[in-house]
């Protein structure tokens with residue numbers, strides 16, 4: 538493996554762009570190849586076996602691009618496929634994601650923690666194990682249909698607010714909500730909308746920075762952090778299995794401050 542090779546990042550669609558943005562900021566000397574599998578989105582309402590096959594196909598695409606490491610910028614695909622991908626690619630750095638429940642548990646000891654994630658993530662064995670350890674004050678909130686709004690480029694529409702109010706409203710009545718965990722990379726683009734619904738007192742957390750820091754550690758351990766100059770090469774290449782519109786949404790989200 539060559540340290541000047543790019544890092545592959547993928548998601549079921551445009552959600553992983555939120556991870557790519559964090560990676561671009563924290564790893565200024567690295568190049569990235571992004572793949573959004575929008576043609577097969579959502580992953581979160583499919584059976585695990587199907588997501589495993591889709592994640593394997595995307596990983597092959599990124600390896601053909603010469604990537605030195607893979608980031609599964611999708612909580613759902615991590616639950617369904619990370620273990621299999623690691624077994625199939627023994628020497629490859631594969632960094633996955635999980636809802637930031639440990640962070641919420643450690644930083645918000647009082648009150649209720651609401652974990653928003655896809656139905657597949659929340660029903661997976663991986664999430665159950667995390668919940669056993671850190672879930673004592675948490676409630677799992679499956680959000681089927683929410684990623685579809687972000688795929689359309691909606692991060693602040695009336696429909697988004699209505700959806701979030703319906704899901705989070707029940708926790709607002711007694712004032713016990715202390716944190717909301719955004720357990721799907723698409724939802725990270727809804728952070729401001731969530732904050733407006735739950736108010737300033739409630740913390741809104743995601744796992745993006747933790748994931749990128751884990752990637753940095755793994756690359757460093759293997760001597761794969763790029764030290765050379767980037768020359769005139771572009772910092773990232775965007776790919777989609779979807780349409781021109783999907784690509785336009787990706788670009789819009791990447792440029793969004």
Ligand code: DGL
Pocket residue numbers: 548549550552553578579580581582610611612613614655658684720721722723
């Ligand atoms: N962005 C994905 C995640 O982090 C899931 C969206 C989906 O395909 O359902 O879980």
